[in-house]
Amino acid sequence: MKVIYLTEPYDPKEIDDEAISLAMGFFDGVHLGHQKVILKAKQKANEKKIKLAVMTFDKHPSVQFQKKPERSIKYLTSMEKKISLMEGLGVDIFYILTLNNDLASLTPQDFVTKYMIDLHAQVVVAGFDYTYGKKDIANMDTLAKYAHQQFEVVTVPELISEDQKISSTRIRAAIDKGQINDVNRLLGYEYQTIGEVVHGEARGRELGFPTLNLEFNEHIRIPGPGIYVTRVQVSGVWYRGMASIGYNVTFGQDRELTVEINLFDFNEMIYGQQVTVEWLSYLRSEIKFDGIDGLISQLNQDKKMTIAYFN
Numbered sequence: 138m139k140v141i142y143l144t145e146p147y148d149p150k151e152i153d154d155e156a157i158s159l160a161m162g163f164f165d166g167v168h169l170g171h172q173k174v175i176l177k178a179k180q181k182a183n184e185k186k187i188k189l190a191v192m193t194f195d196k197h198p199s200v201q202f203q204k205k206p207e208r209s210i211k212y213l214t215s216m217e218k219k220i221s222l223m224e225g226l227g228v229d230i231f232y233i234l235t236l237n238n239d240l241a242s243l244t245p246q247d248f249v250t251k252y253m254i255d256l257h258a259q260v261v262v263a264g265f266d267y268t269y270g271k272k273d274i275a276n277m278d279t280l281a282k283y284a285h286q287q288f289e290v291v292t293v294p295e296l297i298s299e300d301q302k303i304s305s306t307r308i309r310a311a312i313d314k315g316q317i318n319d320v321n322r323l324l325g326y327e328y329q330t331i332g333e334v335v336h337g338e339a340r341g342r343e344l345g346f347p348t349l350n351l352e353f354n355e356h357i358r359i360p361g362p363g364i365y366v367t368r369v370q371v372s373g374v375w376y377r378g379m380a381s382i383g384y385n386v387t388f389g390q391d392r393e394l395t396v397e398i399n400l401f402d403f404n405e406m407i408y409g410q411q412v413t414v415e416w417l418s419y420l421r422s423e424i425k426f427d428g429i430d431g432l433i434s435q436l437n438q439d440k441k442m443t444i445a446y447f448n
């Protein structure tokens with residue numbers, strides 16, 4: 138897959154010169170609804186024997202159009218993750234547009250001309266609610282007009298699950314509520330986050346369950362409080378483990394939220410390393426125990442449940 142970054146006004150030499158079927162969207166999460174749009178574009182590409190391209194922006198459109206501070210946005214997928222998911226879907230060219238004032242102030246016609254027609258799009262596919270150019274000025278109904286018969290417009294209807302549209306917003310809300318099983322079903326793959334191993338309170342070792350204490354960058358959306366089945370990748374190797382996202386309520390009040398993971402079949406000191414956590418299943422909510430004996434027996438129970446999950 139070719140990844141091409143474009144900043145308005147781009148140099149035409151940067152554009153791949155073959156005909157494409159182009160899927161448009163921000164695609165945060167690359168969830169099942171997004172996959173349907175991209176696979177529709179792929180089907181068109183196969184029929185016409187042209188390349189499959191996807192176009193996205195480097196930041197969420199709300200940062201540009203609603204002036205939301207970018208630091209307030211927690212994405213479902215980092216750009217790195219998005220790129221690898223696109224590659225997995227068989228995308229040939231992935232265009233990443235810098236969403237700045239120059240791009241945002243193009244008229245809808247200029248946007249369509251420069252970023253669809255001039256990119257050699259023969260087909261443009263997007264979801265029914267896609268808008269482009271200046272916010273709310275253009276949408277899928279008016280796209281055909283700006284296309285001037287230069288490309289075919291394909292609108293993909295919303296994908297529904299349990300009577301609700303599958304959307305990035307819905308998945309974000311499910312992550313916040315700890316509903317990781319729903320999250321993974323709606324994404325069509327297992328949710329992952331990358332974090333750094335930091336020092337904790339060295340209590341884990343005493344309990345017989347050492348834990349990786351993890352810190353995440355501010356743009357990363359971690360699941361809501363609860364105990365989870367996870368897999369963690371350390372230096373390229375995947376380990377099974379159980380995670381606690383909570384306030385360590387057994388050890389006092391007003392404590393900070395921590396993310397801690399006890400790994401099975403693992404015994405290394407890896408402070409400062411980056412690890413990838415795959416969130417697999419929700420086990421239970423955090424419990425306040427009267428003493429550490431209750432907590433230890435619960436941890437043994439959690440371990441049984443986690444092993445049962447993997448079996």
Ligand SMILES: Cc1cc2nc3c(=O)[nH]c(=O)nc-3n(C[C@H](O)[C@H](O)[C@H](O)COP(=O)(O)O)c2cc1C
Binds near residue numbers: 388397
């Ligand atoms: C799988 C798992 C489940 C946990 N469940 C609870 C819980 O229900 N209540 C609680 O107070 N602490 C719970 N903890 C956190 C422990 O209380 C303990 O603070 C932590 O594992 C060690 O902290 P440290 O690494 O900061 O020393 C859990 C930890 C893990 C790994």
Ligand SMILES: Nc1ncnc2c1ncn2[C@@H]1O[C@H](COP(=O)(O)OP(=O)(O)O)[C@@H](O)[C@H]1O
Binds near residue numbers: 334341400401406
């Ligand atoms: N099975 C394991 N699961 C998680 N961490 C482990 C494991 N074995 C060793 N470790 C190491 O021990 C550290 C955690 O020990 P712990 O007593 O919980 O101390 P701290 O809370 O100070 O990090 C981890 O950061 C990791 O480097």
